[in-house]
Amino acid sequence: MADDSTPLNSTAVPGSYAAVGDSFTEGVGDPGPDGGFVGWADRFAVLLSDRHPEHTFEYTNLAVRGKLLDQIVADQVPRAKELAPDLVSFCAGGNDIIRPGTDPDEVAERFERAVADLKESVGTVMITTGFDTRGVPVMRHLRGKIATYNGHVRAVADRYGCPVLDLWSLRSVQDRRAWDGDRLHLSPEGHTRVALRAAQVLGLDVPVEPDQPWPPLPPRGTLEVRRDDIQWAREYLVPWIGRRLRGESSGDHVAAKGVVDPYVLKSQLKSAT
Numbered sequence: 001m002a003d004d005s006t007p008l009n010s011t012a013v014p015g016s017y018a019a020v021g022d023s024f025t026e027g028v029g030d031p032g033p034d035g036g037f038v039g040w041a042d043r044f045a046v047l048l049s050d051r052h053p054e055h056t057f058e059y060t061n062l063a064v065r066g067k068l069l070d071q072i073v074a075d076q077v078p079r080a081k082e083l084a085p086d087l088v089s090f091c092a093g094g095n096d097i098i099r100p101g102t103d104p105d106e107v108a109e110r111f112e113r114a115v116a117d118l119k120e121s122v123g124t125v126m127i128t129t130g131f132d133t134r135g136v137p138v139m140r141h142l143r144g145k146i147a148t149y150n151g152h153v154r155a156v157a158d159r160y161g162c163p164v165l166d167l168w169s170l171r172s173v174q175d176r177r178a179w180d181g182d183r184l185h186l187s188p189e190g191h192t193r194v195a196l197r198a199a200q201v202l203g204l205d206v207p208v209e210p211d212q213p214w215p216p217l218p219p220r221g222t223l224e225v226r227r228d229d230i231q232w233a234r235e236y237l238v239p240w241i242g243r244r245l246r247g248e249s250s251g252d253h254v255a256a257k258g259v260v261d262p263y264v265l266k267s268q269l270k271s272a273t
């Protein structure tokens with residue numbers, strides 16, 4: 001059985017990859033040159049494509065923001081199975097866990113059934129843990145619930161031989177600069193660090209250590225912190241609560257990216273820097 005420290009066979013870098021999940025995998029918080037989002041999965045696909053001759057690596061991003069586990073299983077998993085890629089990243093259940101009253105044990109049971117289903121059709125399923133939210137004000141109270149779910153995710157990985165992208169242990173994303181202004185999604189640098197860690201999970205060398213420390217920040221005064229909190233609540237928290245009350249999702253009218261050419265994306269990212 002593989003554990004979260006066991007890399008994929010480095011002699012067989014995946015030649016095809018499909019990303020399954022929600023806003024985290026879609027890349028929300030990491031604006032792209034075309035007006036959409038890039039995100040860790042797209043950046044990870046670029047790292048994988050660099051190990052293959054140009055235009056031979058195949059990548060599809062099926063993720064859509066706001067989706068719950070059952071929606072991901074119904075809409076994205078069948079498509080991933082049809083594609084039958086060498087690698088699937090499966091990140092799901094986070095939106096379920098943050099909803100009041102959900103049971104992480106029950107969510108994990110549904111998560112495991114989806115992993116078992118995927119394993120029948122694809123080469124490798126890489127699964128992810130949730131982040132450590134102790135430094136995220138809107139999510140701090142969910143830390144124990146997320147930790148419970150993470151324990152189940154790691155157990156599923158052991159049972160099915162899945163590599164684990166362990167976000168809980170990635171200390172660099174606990175810095176506020178790793179997060180977008182909404183405090184719920186990663187910033188471009190945060191997404192970049194997760195992509196680098198994903199490559200490490202597969203046993204690949206990366207150009208930069210994802211857990212390298214950030215440069216020091218000047219201290220923030222109490223008034224500055226309070227002003228930022230008020231602005232964040234007005235701009236992000238109130239609209240989020242409103243959507244919950246109306247039964248709406250940020251992904252209701254969003255289509256998945258689908259096939260993405262990582263070679264074109266790499267060129268676009270270079271020209272944007």
